[in-house]
Amino acid sequence: MRSKCLLLVKIQIQNLGLKKKWGVKQIFLAAIYVILLAMLASYSFGLAFGLGFLGMEELVPGCAVILPGIVTFFFSMLKTNGILFAYKDYEMLMSLPVPTRTVIASRFLLMYLFHLGMTAFVLVPMGIGYFLWAESSVMAVLIWITGIFLIPLIPTAAATLVGAGIIFISARFRRANAVSTVLTVLLTMSVLIASFGSTAVIPEEGFTPEQIGMIGKALRDSIYQMYPPANWFFRGVTGAGLMDFFLFAALSVGVYLIFVVLVSKNYKKMNTALMTHRTKGNYQVEKITAKHPVTAICQKEIRRFFGSTIYCVNMGIGVLMSLMLAVASFFVSDADLKRMLGVQIPEQMLKGILPLILGALIMMTCTTSVSLSLEGKNLWILKSLPITKEEIYKGKMLFNLLLQIPTALISSALLAVRFRVTGMTLITLFVYPVAAAFAGTVWGLFINLKLPVYNWTNETTVVKQSAASFFALIFGIIVSIPFMGLIFFVGDVSVGVLGVAEAGVLLLIAAGLWSYCRRVEF
Amino acid sequence: MLRIEHFSKRYKGGKKAVDDLNLFVEAGDIYGFIGHNGAGKSTTIKSVAGVLEFEEGTITIDGIDIKENPVACKKCMAYIPDNPDLYEHLTGIQYLNFIGDIFEVEASVRKERIQRYGDQFALTGALGDPVASYSHGMKQKLAIISALIHEPKLMILDEPFVGLDPKATLLLKNTMHEMCRRGAAIFFSTHVLDVAEKLCNKVAIIKDGKLVVSGEMESILKDASLEHLFMEVTEHEK
Numbered sequence: 111m112r113s114k115c116l117l118l119v120k121i122q123i124q125n126l127g128l129k130k131k132w133g134v135k136q137i138f139l140a141a142i143y144v145i146l147l148a149m150l151a152s153y154s155f156g157l158a159f160g161l162g163f164l165g166m167e168e169l170v171p172g173c174a175v176i177l178p179g180i181v182t183f184f185f186s187m188l189k190t191n192g193i194l195f196a197y198k199d200y201e202m203l204m205s206l207p208v209p210t211r212t213v214i215a216s217r218f219l220l221m222y223l224f225h226l227g228m229t230a231f232v233l234v235p236m237g238i239g240y241f242l243w244a245e246s247s248v249m250a251v252l253i254w255i256t257g258i259f260l261i262p263l264i265p266t267a268a269a270t271l272v273g274a275g276i277i278f279i280s281a282r283f284r285r286a287n288a289v290s291t292v293l294t295v296l297l298t299m300s301v302l303i304a305s306f307g308s309t310a311v312i313p314e315e316g317f318t319p320e321q322i323g324m325i326g327k328a329l330r331d332s333i334y335q336m337y338p339p340a341n342w343f344f345r346g347v348t349g350a351g352l353m354d355f356f357l358f359a360a361l362s363v364g365v366y367l368i369f370v371v372l373v374s375k376n377y378k379k380m381n382t383a384l385m386t387h388r389t390k391g392n393y394q395v396e397k398i399t400a401k402h403p404v405t406a407i408c409q410k411e412i413r414r415f416f417g418s419t420i421y422c423v424n425m426g427i428g429v430l431m432s433l434m435l436a437v438a439s440f441f442v443s444d445a446d447l448k449r450m451l452g453v454q455i456p457e458q459m460l461k462g463i464l465p466l467i468l469g470a471l472i473m474m475t476c477t478t479s480v481s482l483s484l485e486g487k488n489l490w491i492l493k494s495l496p497i498t499k500e501e502i503y504k505g506k507m508l509f510n511l512l513l514q515i516p517t518a519l520i521s522s523a524l525l526a527v528r529f530r531v532t533g534m535t536l537i538t539l540f541v542y543p544v545a546a547a548f549a550g551t552v553w554g555l556f557i558n559l560k561l562p563v564y565n566w567t568n569e570t571t572v573v574k575q576s577a578a579s580f581f582a583l584i585f586g587i588i589v590s591i592p593f594m595g596l597i598f599f600v601g602d603v604s605v606g607v608l609g610v611a612e613a614g615v616l617l618l619i620a621a622g623l624w625s626y627c628r629r630v631e632f
Numbered sequence: 633m634l635r636i637e638h639f640s641k642r643y644k645g646g647k648k649a650v651d652d653l654n655l656f657v658e659a660g661d662i663y664g665f666i667g668h669n670g671a672g673k674s675t676t677i678k679s680v681a682g683v684l685e686f687e688e689g690t691i692t693i694d695g696i697d698i699k700e701n702p703v704a705c706k707k708c709m710a711y712i713p714d715n716p717d718l719y720e721h722l723t724g725i726q727y728l729n730f731i732g733d734i735f736e737v738e739a740s741v742r743k744e745r746i747q748r749y750g751d752q753f754a755l756t757g758a759l760g761d762p763v764a765s766y767s768h769g770m771k772q773k774l775a776i777i778s779a780l781i782h783e784p785k786l787m788i789l790d791e792p793f794v795g796l797d798p799k800a801t802l803l804l805k806n807t808m809h810e811m812c813r814r815g816a817a818i819f820f821s822t823h824v825l826d827v828a829e830k831l832c833n834k835v836a837i838i839k840d841g842k843l844v845v846s847g848e849m850e851s852i853l854k855d856a857s858l859e860h861l862f863m864e865v866t867e868h869e870k
Contacts, residue, residue: 386765393760395747398729398739406733410719417721487717493683495734496706631685 114208118216139577151235158239170240171347172333175261175340178229183265186221187297189570190273192420193217196384198567204378211374218270225262233258253346253355263362264339267369274373274380281383291419298423299434403497407505411481415509421484424573428474429517435471436524461535462597462605464525466590469546472518473586477510478554480579482632483563483572500628503555510551518543534606538613545613546586548620554582556623559630633659633786633817634680639689641675649675651841657819660812664832665821668866672841673821674714677790681711693786707735710779714791716771724759724774728781735782742781749777752803768795776804787811789820793827805831829858839866
């Protein structure tokens, strides 16, 4: 069973389509990933070192379990549909003389290997930072290293079970995809709200030296209460309880085994439900309304978007977060807000930054960055149709703007009421996010034309793992940083006027990128 | 209707998939395009349909150069690939309306044609279901209907009979005849030689990217069968 499992994993890795010969593009992308991993490693080391410097090194083992655990949980949940269920070669695999449990184990192992890599990039530097302050022994280091392999197991299995649960529930409905999307979005929102809400449990005491120990103890107890395996790992590393570490190891492996047994019982049933479709077969031709070709493209995009949970959740996150921010602002008092920000910002300056934050979130919703790639094996349709490339691009951009602009306006209105924004700043609060929507939309088209991925077998490759989606995600942040810097630097000059000027810059960027894109073939 | 002149297509690595192809399809022709696997049929067809870029030669449809005015060319033709990967997230009727909107087919005309061809190909009842639920043959039928609703002057098909049930096969043949009677032209590739022999008035055989035989079926075949000719030509160049 083990050799068949490893063989299946090997085939899956080969099927990822990693190129053997690297051109400039591959080198550039690899460099980006290396930089990101280096940043992750630096952050992890910095966190551990900083906590040790503050005398809170007790928190580090807990953070080592929780932080990669949360990321692993989140990403595993989103990958369940497409990697564990309803994947392209499901039928071929299941027709082979391989037990179902082996197939499941191989799919799980692939996800685990990915998260193992990420966990290692967190735990190794974090361990170095930790052991600079904490007492170290050979046993402690061995346990820490063993932890790298064990930590991803529980969150991967748990998240996959949650993802499988969502699939199991939604498969019972006619519009399974829509139900799956709604459930996933609700779960994502819950995670985000819980993350925001956790800042409220930080005590009001300031960070005076006398109170650091109290805060550290409170945080440690809070983490270990929330997730007991983190405590067992901590006790193992500190030597306080070697049996606790064995309990952590046993639970990690046990959860994985339970996962395989539970999922294999209903595996075929769930995949059958996902991959077959309810049909009525009783259609009668109804009244037809003709549409303009650009509208037809836009409507197709709407159906494409809402027909895919992965696409909807990943690309919709920006507009979702902007609405959540606007609504959540009503539940945070001015005093709490100042404490959360940690620095004293003049009220007028804060009002000047609001449009930029909103704009950065709006720009995270960038369907144009993946929309051409998602044509995939359907690309021949657009290529063979009597429609210009400009019309195709306009249709795709129109859809993204339909997601962004109404959300931007609603969020702006809510924030305007909450923060009592008036005058020029009020105009900026509406104008800047709309300008950001245009800039982000055209940027997405530009980057998709530059970095297309048409030969995918799993949407996740395009929506979550492509270079285009990554560059689209960070565009808003990168653009906002110098703008924010200007606001801080300029000080008392009307932030409203500055904001409108910045909106103008964004519109110029949009115009420039569009004049390039409309001449480029896809 | 279709003029392919000195058409060559080279892929990465320098290999020529098609070499100096010259081929003319007139209005009223049902033109069969035959060759072994990898001969260059799909490359030629995709280049005609505007799906593949090419560097050498000219392709004109109804007198319009496809490189100079691709939209005008595509407006008067329909392309159906060998494996029609259609938009699975749409229903059949949504896909047909999408195609109808792009080709700017009037709503009333569109409705009548969808009803007619949907009933003829026994697909009307399934048009409300997602394309993802269709079998290969149903997708093939949907692709054919989507080609017919805008009444193209030139229909390009790559292996059109694969996956069609016998009734649909007969229907497609009859539809091809009907189109040609109205002045349209059909250009299709196939491996089913006896269908090509009975259906086509003209044939071209391609081997390793080069055209080896082309012309009127009657004058090419004389008393031999198309199968015999094909084997002779591809085994020993005539």
